[in-house]
Amino acid sequence: METTARDFNQNASKILAAAERGERVTVTKNGRPVAILSPVADADIPVSAYPTDPMGEDDEAPVFHSGAPVEWSAGRGDYLEGFGA
Structure with missing residues (x-):
């Protein structure tokens, strides 16, 4: 398969899927070849059906849960403090 850089830019996910299928x-x-995208030959490397976060898991990242609305008791000025307002 051959594609232009512009087409690759616009359809990267489809082209990567073709490479994943073995193309x-x-x-x-x-008009000049600048890159060759080929499937990974090593069968020991698993390919996830669902992409994961490129940064990996972060156990210290805040977790936001849906539920009852948060009661904001501070005034408008308290929220904007430090933002130049």
């Missing part, structure tokens, strides 16, 4: 993709720019 080799040549990306061209102004």
Whole structure:
């Protein structure tokens, strides 16, 4: 399969899916080949059906839960403090 850099930019997910299925993709720019996208040959590397966060899991990241609305008792000025207001 051959695609232009512009087409790759606009349809990257479809082109990556083709590579994942085993196709080799040549990306061209102004008619010249600039990159070859090929499937990973190592069968030991699992490919997730669902993409994961590229930054990985962060156990210290805040977790927000839906539920009862938060009661904001401070006035408007307290929220804007530190933002130049």
